[in-house]
Amino acid sequence: MPPPDSPPRPILPGLAVLALLLLLLPPPSLSAGGGGELAYLWPLPAEFTTGADTLSVDPALALVVGGNGGGSRIVKDAFDRYKSIIFQHSGVFSIFNTFRKKASGYDIGRLRIVVRSANEELQLGVDESYTLLVTKSDGKSIIGEATIEANTVYGALRGLETFSQLCTFDYSTKLVLVHKAPWYIRDEPRFAYRGLLLDTSRHYYPIDVIKHILDSMSYAKLNVLHWHIIDEQSFPLEVPTYPKLWQGAYTRWERYTVEDAYEIVNFAKSRGIHVMPEVDVPGHAESWGKGYPELWPSTSCREPLDVSKSTTFDLISGLLSDMRKIFPFELFHLGGDEVNTDCWTSTPHVKQWLQNHNMTSKQAYEYFVLKAQEIAISKNWTPVNWEETFNAFPESLNPRTIVHNWLGAGVCPKAVAKGFKCIFSNQGFWYLDHLDVPWDQVYTAEPLEGISDASKQKLVIGGEVCMWGEITDTSNVQQTIWPRAAAAAERLWSRRDAISSGNINKTALPRLHYFRCLLNGRGVAAAPVTNQYARSQPNGPASCYAQ
């Protein structure tokens, strides 16, 4: 740990992957040049080169758009958001009349964003690649000063985030500067699915809090909010077809209207974030029976949902039909984890039904999951299920199923070997409520561990950090998510070779310190990076960059 008054040391990020590019260019100043200035990016782009220029950015930075998709509202709004982030220090008014004289003009007056496609559909695997060029205009150049080129608006969003990370406020000149220009960045994500689970059943999060989390996700280029809306403790979502379901909310004030949910989906879309809702069946569903007690095997034995009644599946179908109108993402999470079937075998009418259908309770669990999958598929959803379903009946699981690993290592290798897609969330590393997992263990957890065949590797669509809500509420959710979620975000975005070699205390930790402080500067309550126990208090007075 550096002494608190020394700035973090510059490092050589991803040098290995850049070797070829660097050979073709004048020697870049990756080490501290121009007064030891830093240019730290998180997550690390796929490829980039830097130079030795320092460029000033005009506080009146103008947006110039091009391409079929450049005129998108999503681009315009994002530009405005990032502009206020980049210039949060730059009031034009100076009370001491000593600053912000820039008689000679700024080096970067315009940001050109070219988006080739006008298609704004946000599907899994949507093209998020971009190139970003930041260079001084010399009058002869036809390239312009700062340019983002992308195939989709979502690539443009990622490029804007990277551009914002290049811009730093210089306290001496009171200018926003880009150090180490010219920059040439070509970037794209390693995985299509880079998720964060949020659990709004154990504790309710107000919609403004969820929006703030979505904003913070976009800073780390995470792109899936896995919304674990409902669980046994509460059912906060409005379901117009079954209006008594949200009687299962904690209180009348801790609910989401369909409009709230729709607003969250659209807010997320404007940040390039998919929202994957979860309806966890047949376990974890006790709260459903508050409004519809007939879903319980009995009032004294309430979970799993009653497998013996067709009305159970009618309700699931109605629920999913309503949700389909809100959630356009192609994936839908059906849970299926931790199902204890004791209530089925101990409740007379269910036990009788099992006998009549010649089913064991384990078979009934399979029956339930497969029936729920059929319902989801009939509504044009791809089902995602927690790994227990795969562990219990891999042969009968619908082949379209995406298996969601959580219990431990080795599940994705088995799932992809059988042709299933897989999401990696090994609880030993990527369960954020496990407060004893430090940043470096999050960082080094590798979704492709144990999978060497390239065609099988492609079936791992990505990974997800899970913010289960038992010990987390509005008061501490951001500090529990960050900075560890950022460690996973780089694992999921950046090139494996670039982030898997060398000493991560030198290649990653200084950048993560820097990114944590960047989050703080944007109002996100990211916790100290190197605490032994996540989200514990800073261990005394110090710089953000040293804790």
Add this chain to the structure above:
Amino acid sequence: MPPPDSPPRPILPGLAVLALLLLLLPPPSLSAGGGGELAYLWPLPAEFTTGADTLSVDPALALVVGGNGGGSRIVKDAFDRYKSIIFQHSGVFSIFNTFRKKASGYDIGRLRIVVRSANEELQLGVDESYTLLVTKSDGKSIIGEATIEANTVYGALRGLETFSQLCTFDYSTKLVLVHKAPWYIRDEPRFAYRGLLLDTSRHYYPIDVIKHILDSMSYAKLNVLHWHIIDEQSFPLEVPTYPKLWQGAYTRWERYTVEDAYEIVNFAKSRGIHVMPEVDVPGHAESWGKGYPELWPSTSCREPLDVSKSTTFDLISGLLSDMRKIFPFELFHLGGDEVNTDCWTSTPHVKQWLQNHNMTSKQAYEYFVLKAQEIAISKNWTPVNWEETFNAFPESLNPRTIVHNWLGAGVCPKAVAKGFKCIFSNQGFWYLDHLDVPWDQVYTAEPLEGISDASKQKLVIGGEVCMWGEITDTSNVQQTIWPRAAAAAERLWSRRDAISSGNINKTALPRLHYFRCLLNGRGVAAAPVTNQYARSQPNGPASCYAQ
């Protein structure tokens, strides 16, 4: 603690003080009427009456202004802010086409704000009183539907906050409703000074984080940000006349420009919040010497500031001159606490100076504090000093001094007995970094304890909760401030008789639970109320209203 699924029980707030008013009116429904609806206010207004009507509020609520000050930008901006708070759930668009049909029109379509004075000077003791009337327009009434009347824009701000707390989103009808109307509220603060100390030296807070804290203060009607800018660990503030002072910042990025500070002052003003800066001398000042080592007695003995050099006081004068341009508030905090003078007696040139001037080190401490007071007074500031100055030399302290209590009980009684004004911050109750002080001990701490003479009571200008920064940074500052700062805020705003009798677990706790959840709903990370240890995690899944 109620079970997590039951709403908090209604109470009879401040009934004692309302007795007379209530006798003159039809019986109000203070108990749960209209479906058990609640109308909880925090802090409790001075006087109010309620009724039994439920009124709907138009999402297109219009602002109508009156009076010499009604046209103020402060009023217009605050109305817009509160409108988006009040209607955060109310998208006009409904994807299920079943909601928000209000063919008959809304009960409340306009909010009339009358501000009598156009004077927007924010001085200590500025009139913050207001009346708020919310009633159904019957066509015959000339009063209008919802009306705030205030003498100043700052009273109007307080009235807007109260109005926003009356408005609740009803999830069944998807309307914003005011229950228990008609409301007649006449309100004013008990104390002119209701402060929160923020320490930006032990940890740096980005300006957006400070702004968010200012917003949250306004929700509890706190009105002074005591900005403890500098301490021994870091000197983050730019001082144009002494440009090397902020070399004492932790890093080049953890600084405030004069423009940043000015922006914070103006942001605070728009919320009716004074900003009182602190320059703590002669102790707690080691960081000053990073840029100007001559301020240290020696490089090996760095605190207190060198009393023997006139340049020390020249620098203080220059510093205060620069700060005077930024901070218009009439109070300026000069610290003066915890001064260990060993460096003076152990450093040869200072020891010699003491001998030459025939001073003990204790006398030199007095000399330093009084000289700093003279400088502040010469710049038209009223000096505030921590209580050690009063404890050490009460007879020579400038009579304009405001004594800031912190060490324990009994100081304000002694200070006001000698004619000094006083601020109450007894560390046993109002130091927020003392995590073992639960909400009820914060709530019952009484600034006028031990002072019975009314003329002496007037010298206690108020109190302040102190958020010292050793174990607090951007990741956890809001959860350490809230909800306990709210307990102090009601103590400082509401009538003593109304909040000092009865069982506070019934008269205050349910409202505080409610206010904590209101803060959460506005994006403020307020912690569970009833944790034994402040800001600890929720003890399991539950409603916000039950933790």
